Amino acid sequence: MKTDDLIAMLANDAGPIRPFRSVLALSFGAAVVAAAILFFVAIGVRPDFQEAMQSGRFLFKFVVTAALASTALWSVFRLSRPGLARSYPGLLMMLAPALLLGAVAVELTRIPEEQWLPSLIGENAMFCLTLIPLLSAGPLACILAGLRQGAPSDPGLAGALAGLVASGIGASFYAANCTDDSPLFVLAWYPIAASIVTGAGFLIGRRLLRW
Amino acid sequence: MNSSLRENDWAMWLRLAMAGDADAYRRFLQAIAPFVRTVVRSGCRGSGNESEIEDVVQEALLAIHLKRGTWDPARPVVPWIAAVARHKLIDTMRRRGRHVSVPIEDVADRLPLDDTAPELSASEIDRLLAELKPAQEEIVRSISIEGVSIRETAGRLRMTEGAVRVALHRALKTLGALYRDRLRED
Known part of the structure; x- marks a missing residue:
């Protein structure tokens, strides 16, 4: 087939297309909703949530x-x-670890x-390591689905970053349930949970996000 | 063409195309094809014959089509086009186990356009089109013939125009997936 013929074909498929920006925003919204549903149905906030809000x-x-x-x-x-x-994401991705280390x-x-x-060992380490990945699974699926409309230069890295987005969402909900509030506990356990999700994101992304 | 004029025209046409203007889109694709060819050819540095280069050009044009939602209209379109073409070129070179040496976008942007090959043909796309469902392939081939419109295709195949549009859209997405999944075969 000649390139001109291909162009004729493609031109006939012109049409309104949803910008990737709004695709990703939508999938992020869906990711938050997915985690919220699982959290409020099956887990819920800690009993002393009101007092905790003062801490x-x-x-x-x-x-x-x-x-x-x-x-x-x-x-x-x-x-x-x-x-x-x-613009590889190195510096920006240091923000969350830096905040945590400061705390x-x-x-x-x-x-x-x-x-x-x-404080570091806490009382809920096993919950942390299971509930964060569990709460992050739905969000990871949503983010990866959105990224399929994108064109990542490095599919594995994009998948891993999707895992970190999902971990951040999952951990946000989990944190409302967990009674271990010391930054030492967060430093010891949250990263392990996040790396499980991130590893899964990398492995899935490497295959799913190729284009 | 002056490169800022080029940027302005191409960005305007793609913006119109994304609002549904097929004529602007055709102009856009015809204008960028030589640029895509330049990027691909300069990355190949002598390796790869004309037909292989055109395979990559066609794959890149299809990717530009399928991924046009990732272009941010607030940003320049030329680096975006160059990046998609480079991605496809790197992919192809890796698959063939060749050394990858791809110019950065700033260089590609200043290269003279390669206008010499409007009639070039490529064979890979025909191989992949043959993997589509027969009905899809017929629609795609009919529409790709110069001057044959969606309406004429619909009339000839006794389908509605809407059905032809949907079938074409699906066929192009499938074609993109076929290009991608060749990786595992060879």
């Missing part, structure tokens, strides 16, 4: 998880639009040394 430690968990979700979303949005590929540094000055280890 800086409790609220800061959401600062970290929201930072993770939003920086990963922005990074994968950029990565999925050709022509911006040189840990403050925490270490606030609590006595003998409480460091108990």
Whole structure:
């Protein structure tokens, strides 16, 4: 087939197309709804939620998880639009870890040394490691579905970033249930949970997001 | 053509196309084809014959079509086109186990356009079209003949115009998937 014939064919398929920006926004919205449904149906907020809302430690968990979700979303949005590929997401993705490490540094000055280890181990580690991946599975599917409309220069990396978006969403809901509020606990366990989701995102993305 | 004029024209045509203007879209595709060919050819650096290069050009044009939603109308269109073409070129070179040396977009942008090959034909697309369902292939082949419109195709195949449009759209998406999935075969 001649290239001119191909062009004639493609021109006949001109038509309104949904911009990738709104596709991804839509899939992010769906991801939040998916996690919210599972959370409120099966898990729910902790019993002392009202009092917890007064606690800086409790609220800061959401600062970290929201930072993770939003920086990963922005990074994968950029990565999925050709022509911006040189902007690899390195620096931006340091934000959530940096916030968390800062909070840990403050925490270490606030609590006595003998409480460091108990705070780090906490009481809900197993819940954290199972509920975060569980809450993130639906969001991961939504984000990956949206990214299929994109054109990521590196499908594996895009899948991993989708995993981080999903982890951020899943962890935001989980944090409303978990009674371990110390940044030490968040540092010890949340990243393990997130890396499970991120690894899954990488493996699925590598196949699903090729184009 | 002056490169800022080029940018303005191409961006305007693609914007119109994304609002549904088929004529603007045809102009856009015809105008960018030589540029895509230039990007591909300069990346091949002598390896690859004319027909192989045209295979990649056609694959890139289809990708530009299927992924046009990823172009942000607030950004320049030329780097976006170059990036899609480079992605397809790198993919092809890897598949064939060749060394990849692809110019960065700034260089491709300043290369003179390769206007020499409007009549070039490629064979890979015909191989892949043959994998479509027979009805889809017939519609696609009918519409690809110069000057044959959706309406004429609909009349000839006794279908509604809407049905032809839907069938064409699906066939093109399938074609994109066929290009992508060749990876596993060879």
